[in-house]
Amino acid sequence: MKYKNLFSPISIGTLEIKNRLVMAPMVRNYATKSGTVTQKYLDHIESIASGGVGLMILEASYVNPIGKGFSHELGLDNDTKLEGLQKLVKIGHKHGAKIGPQLYHAGRQTSSQVTGSQPVSCSPIACPVIQEKPQELTIAEIQSIENDFADAALRAKAAGFDFIEIHAAHGYLINQFLSPFSNHRTDKYGGDSTNRFRFLQNIITKIQTVIGENFPIIVRLSADELIDGGLTISDTTCIAQQLENLGIHALHISAGNYASYNQGLLIQPMAIPDAPLVHYANTIKQTVQIPVIAVGKIHHPDLAEKILTQKQADLIAIGRPLLADPHWPNKAAADQTSDINLCISCNQSCITRLFANQDVHCTVNPLCGFEKELALPTTTKKPKKILVIGGGPAGLYAATQLSAIGHQVSLYEKSSRLGGQLNLAEKPPFRENIKLLRKYLINQAEKNSVKITPNHIIDEKILQKEQFDIAIYATGSIATQPNIPGIKLKHVISADKVLNDQVKLGKKVIVVGGGCQGAQVADLLVQRKHTVTLVEMSDQIAKEMPGEEKTLLINRLLAKKTKIHTLTKVIKIDSKGIIIEKGKGKTKLMAKNIITCFGRTPNQEQYDLISQYINKIFNIGDSHQVGRIEDALRSAAEICQKIS
Numbered sequence: 286m287k288y289k290n291l292f293s294p295i296s297i298g299t300l301e302i303k304n305r306l307v308m309a310p311m312v313r314n315y316a317t318k319s320g321t322v323t324q325k326y327l328d329h330i331e332s333i334a335s336g337g338v339g340l341m342i343l344e345a346s347y348v349n350p351i352g353k354g355f356s357h358e359l360g361l362d363n364d365t366k367l368e369g370l371q372k373l374v375k376i377g378h379k380h381g382a383k384i385g386p387q388l389y390h391a392g393r394q395t396s397s398q399v400t401g402s403q404p405v406s407c408s409p410i411a412c413p414v415i416q417e418k419p420q421e422l423t424i425a426e427i428q429s430i431e432n433d434f435a436d437a438a439l440r441a442k443a444a445g446f447d448f449i450e451i452h453a454a455h456g457y458l459i460n461q462f463l464s465p466f467s468n469h470r471t472d473k474y475g476g477d478s479t480n481r482f483r484f485l486q487n488i489i490t491k492i493q494t495v496i497g498e499n500f501p502i503i504v505r506l507s508a509d510e511l512i513d514g515g516l517t518i519s520d521t522t523c524i525a526q527q528l529e530n531l532g533i534h535a536l537h538i539s540a541g542n543y544a545s546y547n548q549g550l551l552i553q554p555m556a557i558p559d560a561p562l563v564h565y566a567n568t569i570k571q572t573v574q575i576p577v578i579a580v581g582k583i584h585h586p587d588l589a590e591k592i593l594t595q596k597q598a599d600l601i602a603i604g605r606p607l608l609a610d611p612h613w614p615n616k617a618a619a620d621q622t623s624d625i626n627l628c629i630s631c632n633q634s635c636i637t638r639l640f641a642n643q644d645v646h647c648t649v650n651p652l653c654g655f656e657k658e659l660a661l662p663t664t665t666k667k668p669k670k671i672l673v674i675g676g677g678p679a680g681l682y683a684a685t686q687l688s689a690i691g692h693q694v695s696l697y698e699k700s701s702r703l704g705g706q707l708n709l710a711e712k713p714p715f716r717e718n719i720k721l722l723r724k725y726l727i728n729q730a731e732k733n734s735v736k737i738t739p740n741h742i743i744d745e746k747i748l749q750k751e752q753f754d755i756a757i758y759a760t761g762s763i764a765t766q767p768n769i770p771g772i773k774l775k776h777v778i779s780a781d782k783v784l785n786d787q788v789k790l791g792k793k794v795i796v797v798g799g800g801c802q803g804a805q806v807a808d809l810l811v812q813r814k815h816t817v818t819l820v821e822m823s824d825q826i827a828k829e830m831p832g833e834e835k836t837l838l839i840n841r842l843l844a845k846k847t848k849i850h851t852l853t854k855v856i857k858i859d860s861k862g863i864i865i866e867k868g869k870g871k872t873k874l875m876a877k878n879i880i881t882c883f884g885r886t887p888n889q890e891q892y893d894l895i896s897q898y899i900n901k902i903f904n905i906g907d908s909h910q911v912g913r914i915e916d917a918l919r920s921a922a923e924i925c926q927k928i929s
Contacts, residue, residue, distance in 0.1 A: 320360025677705020791877025
């Protein structure tokens with residue numbers, strides 16, 4: 286076996302685990318509004334359990350409704366939830382995984398909109414992000430919450446779970462008590478580090494009293510809160526040693542809180558290097574004897590194995606990678622890494638949706654959260670001859686899935702390269718992870734015997750000869766060009782041509798259109814030493830980009846002295862620049878080249894021709910409706926399910 290350490294067994298206390306891979310806890314918003322398990326939740330957990338992971342830590346599960354952080358989060362607050370929890374246990378055990386919940390209370394990192402009441406915390410100081418002032422807990426209320434944790438732990442044991450994890454990280458209530466950043470109390474629960482530790486210590490003692498000292502307990506910590514006045518690695522090392530002395534069985538080392546979220550280290554976007562938190566796990570590991578779990582952008586088995594080989598950690602937690610490919614562990618164990626649909630760290634469909642209180646999806650895996658609805662049979666009962674027009678993400682995905690179940694699939698792509706818009710999306714700085722998806726989709730199409738014809742435009746001759754039963758139209762989109770005076774001048778260039786390196790630009794350029802693509806093109810050009818001005822009609826650039834990624838991008842632009850004009854309209858383009866309208870005034874901005882990023886429109890150029898020869902035609906991806914990668918793949922998966 287290539288990954289000997291990754292797939293070696295380990296024990297946490299008395300709990301034996303078949304390998305070193307841990308499903309990191311991540312709220313999905315798949316539960317009911319009252320926090321009970323749904324069929325959607327069960328289907329999702331089964332998909333991951335069947336993929337070979339050794340230890341499954343369920344999402345942050347509130348011990349009291351006032352500590353609920355998300356609208357459809359799992360709860361552990363009363364016995365009515367036991368039946369659903371027991372079903373989760375059976376699923377984990379059915380596939381040889383050990384499974385347990387993460388006990389938590391959001392404290393001030395929630396809102397009355399979610400809980401229906403004012404948030405609570407150790408001190409009446411608002412979270413800088415949520416900005417809703419919490420009610421300061423009395424000592425009696427603190428002790429009541431300590432009891433809530435113990436009750437939840439007992440409930441977890443009664444449900445048959447193998448262990449529990451206590452969430453003392455990421456700025457939630459326990460972390461709020463531990464940290465001088467949020468704890469300004471002057472009684473026995475505040476002040477020095479001993480008093481700030483008291484809340485967590487009491488929770489652990491009360492839990493051990495009701496479930497016994499041998500029932501495995503893991504504690505998740507933020508090694509560094511990454512904020513002025515917050516916990517540092519030095520503080521957390523001391524906390525880790527105290528926890529070991531209290532009889533904790535393992536530590537799970539993360540970093541950050543909501544206030545430091547946009548630094549990109551709590552949930553790492555593309556712009557953050559791989560495994561940025563492992564050094565924290567390594568530091569903690571040197572000071573304790575109990576197992577330490579490392580987490581944070583450890584997306585490839587090679588990297589996970591390296592961390593274990595170097596003894597920087599004892600177990601590896603992966604969260605988003607299991608949304609992208611639940612069978613990541615089994616594929617790694619079989620040394621089939623080229624078949625792993627790797628997470629690209631885009632944070633668009635998972636974390637961004639979660640913080641908008643929506644259910645979690647995955648950009649690269651359209652079945653995430655739709656495991657049963659979009660499942661295909663192993664083999665089709667009615668094989669068809671299928672034409673796919675377009676080799677972008679939607680076309681490649683549909684062709685692969687339908688060929689895999691026995692349809693005869695031919696894919697035609699007019700250009701020499703497969704991947705469609707992915708070829709452009711991977712060009713800006715820190716977007717190279719898009720390449721992982723492009724390579725994966727092409728690899729899977731080739732492995733599943735899709736007949737691929739590049740450099741070919743579908744014509745009547747092919748349609749007459751082949752007599753296809755079904756057509757899937759996936760020709761993508763084309764750049765929009767609004768009717769602005771001067772838009773057709775030679776020095777006005779589309780973003781597509783810039784990204785394809787088809788043009789030579791002058792030193793000074795203006796990018797018109799500051800959406801996600803425009804902002805990324807500006808980022809690319811400043812890295813290439815151009816002097817860039819970015820013009821956008823709305824009140825901010827990259828409006829739909831995940832917050833942490835947007836913050837990092839804007840910081841890069843500002844560091845290169847990029848001029849950014851928002852709430853600005855382009856009135857006219859001439860040979861020397863553009864005339865803009867901002868507020869009530871008009872101004873001229875000078876530049877050698879004007880780069881246009883006005884969005885995209887569906888490419889339906891051949892649709893009518895195809896429909897003349899094939900009665901059953903499905904339009905998917907951007908050629909149906911312009912959207913994100915997730916939208917393209919989801920539309921493809923839905924069509925595959927209909928055809929199957």
